[in-house]
Amino acid sequence: MDNRYSFVGGKEGLWQVIDVRGIAGSSLELVKRVNVVNDAVAELPLDSSWVLQSFTSNIRYAMRDEVTALRAVQPVLNRSEAISAVLIPIKKTVQWWEMAQDERRAIFEEESHHTTVGLEYLPGVARRLLHCRDLGEPFDFLTWFEFAPEHTKDFDELLLRMRASKEWEYVEREVEVRLIRDGIL
């Protein structure tokens, strides 16, 4: 299916793993490479350590003016210079998911400025948000970022600002997988 993305941690794929860091809760096993597959991968492939399943979906929080602002500056994925990538799987708390839509939105944007802060790092950092909670996966979201190595410091600053936000009080598990595209499939 078009909207499905699977991240296979093992020995294959375009992306070489530089580091796997547990930020909150248990980490993921360190692997050599990550294979990003635009499909469902229901079973763990041979010689792999983990597979994370996910899907793209409709907008959940952003308002029209925010969507318009984002689209004006959002870069595409697969830019030739964007050879650095970071995969961030996140699980939020039960308390987060039990909140009503307006309560989650207020923490996400009015208190944490998720979109507003993210906008400051565009067009340097490309991003794809993927959902997995509804698939019964161990994480709720995977976020995939791509940028040129010269934007690494900016990206690190973005992560620090996000993790200091009110929204992150509801993150109970977070892993950071740093990768580099070395072109060998």
Next chain:
Amino acid sequence: MDNRYSFVGGKEGLWQVIDVRGIAGSSLELVKRVNVVNDAVAELPLDSSWVLQSFTSNIRYAMRDEVTALRAVQPVLNRSEAISAVLIPIKKTVQWWEMAQDERRAIFEEESHHTTVGLEYLPGVARRLLHCRDLGEPFDFLTWFEFAPEHTKDFDELLLRMRASKEWEYVEREVEVRLIRDGIL
């Protein structure tokens, strides 16, 4: 998985089909019974005509005050007197899904009063909302309703009011499956 529900249209199950009506777009094949399975059913079981896959998820539009009002009067499923059920699969237009969160919310509640109108029919009508668009299914949602036969007229009125709303201008496919629980599995 706990959050997965599959509706198998065929010859088995607790629910006998009284009528299958195409409201918009193509209908579903008329079957004898519907088997409601609290799990994923990846392949069409033998002797079945269709299977609709879905999952329950977090709240997408309702605000805290609306959630509180709903929870105060919402009945549970499987009440002994609620032997009438209606399954309504719905697909919304591309235009609906391309809207930002505030645009969809405004049509859903401020213009169409989805929750406010629904509240008038509680506690008579029990309801479970299921999502399927993210699974690549032919429908975006399935709504399952249960009520005692004496509430059929009220339920029919609720359907008419929903279908006359602004929100329904974005519905491109809708089927109505009427069922009765006859207790024979």
